[in-house]
Amino acid sequence: MRRSPQLGAFLAYVVEARLAGDAGAIKAYSIAVDVFGRAADFDPQRDPIVRVQARRLRALLAEFYQSGNAEAPIEIVLPIGGYVPEFRARMLEQLPPEQQPVAPIYQDGARAKQSVKPQTETGRPRAVWAVGILALAILILAGIYWTSLSERTGVAVPVAQPAMPFVIVEEFESLIDDRRGVPLVAGLAIELVTDLNQFPDLSARYGDTQAEVTQGDLALGQPIYMLSGVVRRTEQGVRYSVLLREHNSEAAFASVDVSVPLDNGNPQMSLDDVARMIAIRLGSPRGPLHAATRQWLASSTASDLVLEPYPCFIAAALFREQRLLIDATQVERCAEAGARGGDSESQALLALITADRGWRIGSDNEEGAALLAEGGRLADEAIRIEPISAFNWASRGFVALLGGDTLQAREYYSTAMQLNPAAVDMLADYAYVEAQIGNWQLANSLSALAFSVESDPPNFYYSVPALHALRDGDYRAAVEFGERMIEGLPDLGSAVLVSAGGHLRDNTVINAYLPRLLASNRFRRMGIMPALRYHILDTELLRVLSNGISHAGVPVDRLARPF
Numbered sequence: 001m002r003r004s005p006q007l008g009a010f011l012a013y014v015v016e017a018r019l020a021g022d023a024g025a026i027k028a029y030s031i032a033v034d035v036f037g038r039a040a041d042f043d044p045q046r047d048p049i050v051r052v053q054a055r056r057l058r059a060l061l062a063e064f065y066q067s068g069n070a071e072a073p074i075e076i077v078l079p080i081g082g083y084v085p086e087f088r089a090r091m092l093e094q095l096p097p098e099q100q101p102v103a104p105i106y107q108d109g110a111r112a113k114q115s116v117k118p119q120t121e122t123g124r125p126r127a128v129w130a131v132g133i134l135a136l137a138i139l140i141l142a143g144i145y146w147t148s149l150s151e152r153t154g155v156a157v158p159v160a161q162p163a164m165p166f167v168i169v170e171e172f173e174s175l176i177d178d179r180r181g182v183p184l185v186a187g188l189a190i191e192l193v194t195d196l197n198q199f200p201d202l203s204a205r206y207g208d209t210q211a212e213v214t215q216g217d218l219a220l221g222q223p224i225y226m227l228s229g230v231v232r233r234t235e236q237g238v239r240y241s242v243l244l245r246e247h248n249s250e251a252a253f254a255s256v257d258v259s260v261p262l263d264n265g266n267p268q269m270s271l272d273d274v275a276r277m278i279a280i281r282l283g284s285p286r287g288p289l290h291a292a293t294r295q296w297l298a299s300s301t302a303s304d305l306v307l308e309p310y311p312c313f314i315a316a317a318l319f320r321e322q323r324l325l326i327d328a329t330q331v332e333r334c335a336e337a338g339a340r341g342g343d344s345e346s347q348a349l350l351a352l353i354t355a356d357r358g359w360r361i362g363s364d365n366e367e368g369a370a371l372l373a374e375g376g377r378l379a380d381e382a383i384r385i386e387p388i389s390a391f392n393w394a395s396r397g398f399v400a401l402l403g404g405d406t407l408q409a410r411e412y413y414s415t416a417m418q419l420n421p422a423a424v425d426m427l428a429d430y431a432y433v434e435a436q437i438g439n440w441q442l443a444n445s446l447s448a449l450a451f452s453v454e455s456d457p458p459n460f461y462y463s464v465p466a467l468h469a470l471r472d473g474d475y476r477a478a479v480e481f482g483e484r485m486i487e488g489l490p491d492l493g494s495a496v497l498v499s500a501g502g503h504l505r506d507n508t509v510i511n512a513y514l515p516r517l518l519a520s521n522r523f524r525r526m527g528i529m530p531a532l533r534y535h536i537l538d539t540e541l542l543r544v545l546s547n548g549i550s551h552a553g554v555p556v557d558r559l560a561r562p563f
Contacts, residue, residue, distance in 0.1 A: 006219050007057050009035050014085050023084045048203045049220060054083060055308055056221040080306060082341040162293040164310040166222040168207040169193050172229040181265055184231050188271050195279035198420035200345040200391045201313045202283060213247045237261040242278055254288035256281045279422035280453050285317035307334035309346055316349055321458040344386035348395035351378035359402040362525050375399045390420030401433060404534045409433050424453045428461045435464045438538035460488030466496050471541045475500040479509055491520050499548025510552045527561045
């Protein structure tokens with residue numbers, strides 16, 4: 001606390017407000033303005049300082065109470081996802097004997113009577129020295145044996161979770177004389193800051209021409225990256241080169257290039273489009289800014305750890321890509337914790353998880369229908385809390401799609417794309433929705449853009465090229481794409497592969513995937529074609545799917561009715 005007076009002020013502010021009976025006034029806005037000196041127009045969705053500092057405060061409090069230095073009978077707890085502190089009586093065995101209370105402890109500010117053994121003046125210096133030597137010995141031993149000690153005793157060791165990346169964007173430098181043409185860099189840095197702040201797992205600020213890392217930036221406790229860029233002429237037109245480096249290092253952390261062709265000396269992309277292409281690469285959950293967090297999640301053994309919002313979002317992306325790598329209950333647990341604290345995007349994530357479970361149980365089942373309805377309610381509430389979040393609108397679109405309302409899903413995704421056109425997974429999902437409706441030109445262009453960003457795209461990206469190849473009669477390509485698609489979308493993927501195999505009369509493909517098609521609980525409950533019509537509105541695609549599956553030897557009753 002001494003090293004960060006702001007955290008001390010934060011703690012005092014929320015505790016005093018709670019003791020004064022004014023818990024309702026403890027909001028992100030009031031903390032930002034009263035404690036951190038933010039202006040009256042502070043927007044908590046654009047400036048994450050309160051959320052970040054709250055995470056640091058929770059970690060310091062946990063460290064303090066577990067260090068053995070705390071003597072008070074009351075413990076201050078800042079719940080995950082909120083800012084209103086709780087006051088809890090500590091267990092008697094946690095206190096030294098001379099500090100153990102002999103009367104009940106009362107919460108919410110009421111004083112507790114306790115008996116403390118008086119200390120003689122002559123004994124105090126010796127006691128202080130003894131305690132100091134003992135504390136030093138404990139610290140040295142803990143540094144060596146902390147892990148094994150915690151395993152033997154069962155004492156919880158506070159886990160430092162990754163913090164959200166923070167990017168300071170400097171003005172771009174132009175090496176091209178554009179005095180007689182379209183400005184090539186004016187406003188690009190500001191646009192890029194706006195785009196990056198639309199992601200729920202990134203934050204950014206404008207750094208002018210030569211950015212300085214301020215004490216306020218350091219106080220956030222986030223990994224800080226400096227982004228600079230230059231535009232220069234090439235044979236193909238102009239190239240925007242972006243360099244990302246850690247603030248305390250001159251070495252390049254990552255780089256991004258965007259090439260723009262010229263037509264009569266004018267670039268064929270607007271600065272908004274250039275900023276989007278840069279942000280789409282930096283904002284990807286598989287991008288360089290999140291690489292360390294993905295590695296931490298993959299190697300973490302603390303399955304019972306409640307993740308904070310930032311690592312929770314990265315865990316959700318990992319879960320979607322590789323369901324065996326991340327425990328679904330861990331993602332659901334951290335989404336619930338964030339939602340209880342009023343974080344709208346955590347609630348939208350919880351809506352996705354809830355609706356996905358309902359879809360897997362089945363909309364034709366009472367329990368499944370109830371879960372789908374609950375997912376829709378949670379997503380609607382998330383939008384009501386924060387209507388300018390692209391993630392909230394995209395989540396509502398995905399929930400609508402799972403509920404069988406493909407046209408409504410398209411509307412939600414369209415709104416999300418207006419808010420954040422640089423979210424690459426959202427691009428892939430939106431392309432998938434447009435493909436099911438039959439808007440192939442838009443679906444293919446969105447899908448191609450998503451593929452251009454990712455060097456190793458997730459399996460669910462392959463749904464659009466697989467469906468398009470099948471519809472166009474390129475059955476070999478449908479098999480190639482379908483074999484990637486099936487790992488992300490097993491039901492639809494097996495239908496695509498069996499249909500393509502049927503059209504090719506390829507028994508190898510049919511034999512490999514027909515058992516998976518017929519083992520699908522969803523197809524068994526509804527019939528294969530009714531289940532496919534649940535999402536797909538393109539009648540030609542449905543016809544090709546039906547004919548191919550029939551050619552593969554599936555009887556008509558399996559196609560049309562439950563089995």
